[in-house]
Amino acid sequence: MAEAKNEAKMGEESPESSDSEAENIKQFKVILLGNGATGKTSLAQRFANDQFAQSYKQTIGLDFFMKRITLPGDVEVALQIWDIGGQSIGGKMINNYIYGAHACIMCYDITNVDSFMDLEDWYRLVKKSFKDEKLPMCVLLGNKTDLNHMKVVKDTVAHRFASENSMHEHAVSAKTGDKVQTTFYQVAATLSGVLMPKAEMDSHETVVTAQITGYEQHDSEVEGGQVPEYTHKRQSCVLS
Amino acid sequence: MYGRPLPLLSVVNGSLQDLNSVTSLSSPSAPAPLPSPSPVNAPPPPPFYLPSHSVPLRALRQFASSGSLAPPPSSSPAPHSSEACARPVVWRLLLGQLPPALKGWRGAAEASRGAYWAFVRELVDGSPDEEMQSPELGALKSTAEPAVGEPAAAGPLSDLLSKTALDSASPDSDVFLLHEILKDVNRTFPDLSFFIAPPHSLPRLLSLSRLLFVWSKLNKGTRYVQGMNEIAGVVFYTLAAGEEETGLDAADAYFLTSSLLSSMVDVFTPSLDDDETGIAGRISAVMSLVRLHDPSLADHLASLQVEGQFFLMRWITTLLSREFHLPDVVRLWDSLLASVNRDNFLRYACATMVFTVREELLEADFSGALEILQNYPDTDVDQLIASTKALYSFETAVTQVVSAKGCRVTTAMVEASAYLSPSVIIAFGFRGGVVTPDLVDALKETSGLIKSGAASAAKDVGVMGKSVWAWGKQAMADLGEKSERAAEVRRAKERERLARQTMEQMRRSNAEKADRARQQQEFLAQQREVLDEQLQDQINGGS
Numbered sequence: 088m089a090e091a092k093n094e095a096k097m098g099e100e101s102p103e104s105s106d107s108e109a110e111n112i113k114q115f116k117v118i119l120l121g122n123g124a125t126g127k128t129s130l131a132q133r134f135a136n137d138q139f140a141q142s143y144k145q146t147i148g149l150d151f152f153m154k155r156i157t158l159p160g161d162v163e164v165a166l167q168i169w170d171i172g173g174q175s176i177g178g179k180m181i182n183n184y185i186y187g188a189h190a191c192i193m194c195y196d197i198t199n200v201d202s203f204m205d206l207e208d209w210y211r212l213v214k215k216s217f218k219d220e221k222l223p224m225c226v227l228l229g230n231k232t233d234l235n236h237m238k239v240v241k242d243t244v245a246h247r248f249a250s251e252n253s254m255h256e257h258a259v260s261a262k263t264g265d266k267v268q269t270t271f272y273q274v275a276a277t278l279s280g281v282l283m284p285k286a287e288m289d290s291h292e293t294v295v296t297a298q299i300t301g302y303e304q305h306d307s308e309v310e311g312g313q314v315p316e317y318t319h320k321r322q323s324c325v326l327s
Numbered sequence: 328m329y330g331r332p333l334p335l336l337s338v339v340n341g342s343l344q345d346l347n348s349v350t351s352l353s354s355p356s357a358p359a360p361l362p363s364p365s366p367v368n369a370p371p372p373p374p375f376y377l378p379s380h381s382v383p384l385r386a387l388r389q390f391a392s393s394g395s396l397a398p399p400p401s402s403s404p405a406p407h408s409s410e411a412c413a414r415p416v417v418w419r420l421l422l423g424q425l426p427p428a429l430k431g432w433r434g435a436a437e438a439s440r441g442a443y444w445a446f447v448r449e450l451v452d453g454s455p456d457e458e459m460q461s462p463e464l465g466a467l468k469s470t471a472e473p474a475v476g477e478p479a480a481a482g483p484l485s486d487l488l489s490k491t492a493l494d495s496a497s498p499d500s501d502v503f504l505l506h507e508i509l510k511d512v513n514r515t516f517p518d519l520s521f522f523i524a525p526p527h528s529l530p531r532l533l534s535l536s537r538l539l540f541v542w543s544k545l546n547k548g549t550r551y552v553q554g555m556n557e558i559a560g561v562v563f564y565t566l567a568a569g570e571e572e573t574g575l576d577a578a579d580a581y582f583l584t585s586s587l588l589s590s591m592v593d594v595f596t597p598s599l600d601d602d603e604t605g606i607a608g609r610i611s612a613v614m615s616l617v618r619l620h621d622p623s624l625a626d627h628l629a630s631l632q633v634e635g636q637f638f639l640m641r642w643i644t645t646l647l648s649r650e651f652h653l654p655d656v657v658r659l660w661d662s663l664l665a666s667v668n669r670d671n672f673l674r675y676a677c678a679t680m681v682f683t684v685r686e687e688l689l690e691a692d693f694s695g696a697l698e699i700l701q702n703y704p705d706t707d708v709d710q711l712i713a714s715t716k717a718l719y720s721f722e723t724a725v726t727q728v729v730s731a732k733g734c735r736v737t738t739a740m741v742e743a744s745a746y747l748s749p750s751v752i753i754a755f756g757f758r759g760g761v762v763t764p765d766l767v768d769a770l771k772e773t774s775g776l777i778k779s780g781a782a783s784a785a786k787d788v789g790v791m792g793k794s795v796w797a798w799g800k801q802a803m804a805d806l807g808e809k810s811e812r813a814a815e816v817r818r819a820k821e822r823e824r825l826a827r828q829t830m831e832q833m834r835r836s837n838a839e840k841a842d843r844a845r846q847q848q849e850f851l852a853q854q855r856e857v858l859d860e861q862l863q864d865q866i867n868g869g870s
Contacts, residue, residue, distance in 0.1 A: 148638075
């Protein structure tokens with residue numbers, strides 16, 4: 088296992104795989120980047136432990152998660168999730184976190200336009216860390232779809248950013264669990280070169296239904312008085 | 328109450344009432360000093376007596392560091408309990424926020440409270456961003472209506488956070504800074520009712536945010552860095568224990584936090600990352616301590632590519648407040664604050680934490696090791712502290728032993744490793760709650776070996792021989808000089824004796840000569856008389 092990680096860290100191997108001789112399980116380093124409070128830790132917790140708490144302590148430096156999943160064709164892979172503190176962007180040590188990643192998930196909060204705009208900076212950091220090497224797989228991830236009524240980041244703008252930088256694009260809710268598993272399975276499948284049929288993808292989304300009850304209550308409560316304000320704000324902060 | 332030695336707690340309590348009476352918020356029914364109750368299961372703490380006029384800081388350090396302050400409450404501070412009242416005062420004394428002289432306490436408290444609220448009036452009430460009518464800044468004003476806490480789904484401050492209009496705010500603006508702070512304060516100890524349960528959670532978190540905002544404004548070179556909220560949170564929680572439920576004066580928490588943060592400014596400054604006192608420097612200082620005392624563990628971690636920054640970043644920037652339950656953090660901080668070198672204490676504590684889980688780490692792969700180090704297992708902090716101190720005194724002892732031969736500690740430890748089983752360092756303290764006397768003995772024996780080894784080494788390099796030679800040379804020189812002088816004296820005396828002898832002989836021979844001359848004269852006189860008689864007879868006979 089150790090050797091596999093070393094290879095991953097060194098980035099000498101092709102990012103497509105790093106086989107462990109002992110167990111023959113492919114391991115991939117997946118890093119979560121983005122501003123503070125966009126829900127990176129919530130995403131990692133939801134994916135790795137299927138948990139959600141209303142608030143997690145802020146990540147200082149790095150939180151690490153590990154999850155093994157089975158892809159179609161009984162392909163077992165292990166995902167190392169490197170959940171990186173939002174404030175790391177200012178420090179010198181961030182390169183150690185980014186370097187050797189097989190996939191970068193760039194997270195923003197769909198209700199916070201700054202978190203989206205700052206992804207430019209995060210992406211620049213990734214490109215800088217990899218210098219002349221081939222960039223890892225990059226995913227643009229909008230979190231907090233349960234707060235869709237407060238959404239301020241326009242789909243068209245997100246699409247443009249994703250296509251300009253050849254990123255995959257997903258929208259999820261760590262709170263309800265919506266599309267979280269799908270996204271990580273998709274990442275794992277792409278990294279291992281496994282095709283994911285649509286039905287197979289949906290089968291991982293078992294949690295969502297139960298969670299939606301809470302979501303609806305919250306939704307109606309909020310809609311009571313505050314929607315006009317956010318509507319106004321959405322118009323005022325369109326990216327161009 | 329003065330004039331005779333008093334137990335610490337009652338003095339502290341009495342003076343605490345003085346402190347409370349400084350503010351209008353103090354309760355009229357302030358607690359009467361309770362007789363200090365002994366914990367049920369623990370031996371009574373060693374008595375600590377105060378002279379009536381001044382606190383002996385040295386003794387106070389020992390008292391706090393030995394864990395003699397009451398165990399911190401687990402869920403929420405219990406106001407008015409006499410033991411709980413002691414810690415806030417002790418911490419303020421240890422960090423120099425209160426002077427040792429009791430008579431200066433009232434003045435110091437008044438001064439700090441005046442200063443803090445003046446900062447708030449200037450920096451919050453008078454913020455230029457006020458034109459933007461930020462609801463956040465409004466909530467922090469000194470004149471703001473007391474906030475009423477409602478249960479909020481995403482943290483007590485989430486309502487306030489969601490009202491922000493940051494779109495047009497520049498990253499240097501007050502609103503932007505405050506938003507950063509609120510985002511983190513909103514998730515400070517999210518599992519502690521003290522910070523999340525209404526009705527007090529909202530005013531408390533606002534107070535905490537105000538404190539961090541003021542500090543950031545006054546320390547522009549550093550500004551706000553994630554992790555500061557954790558440090559301020561621990562201080563806030565602890566100080567609240569000594570005060571009336573809503574009457575905690577944020578000024579005291581502010582200056583205590585400020586004192587801690589100011590000594591760590593380099594840690595929070597990215598441009599000093601690689602400096603010895605910056606975060607990277609401190610991380611590598613801990614890792615070199617791990618390598619020094621447990622090379623095989625250090626090799627293992629290196630082979631897994633587990634880098635110090637992956638776990639030490641958080642350990643160091645939050646002063647370990649994220650790694651243990653809050654009461655344990657408070658106990659750990661008793662010793663941390665009492666230490667005369669807090670950076671060193673933290674460094675040895677971090678290394679000890681790594682040693683404590685060494686067996687688990689040696690069996691783990693990369694993710695397993697990070698799992699252990701990032702979710703540190705439940706630990707007896709008293710034992711951790713004992714082990715930390717033991718590690719420090721062991722290294723100090725080794726340093727002293729080897730410094731005699733001018734040897735570096737690193738070299739000595741490598742040489743000594745033949746005698747040291749890898750777990751000796753941990754065993755000098757404790758591990759897993761079990762004291763292992765045989766290992767303590769083994770270490771003592773090893774220390775002996777190191778000592779005698781150093782002594783023979785000293786001979787080898789000829790330090791002793793050199794000094795003996797030098798001493799002998801001096802002694803010989805001394806001796807030679809002395810004998811020369813003695814001979815001189817002897818010769819002089821001899822000359823004197825000979826002279827005296829000669830004189831005597833001369834005197835004696837003179838006397839003999841005189842004698843003989845006198846005898847001759849007498850003989851001659853007799854002869855003359857005889858001749859005279861014979862002549863007279865001849866004359867008389869012949870006639």
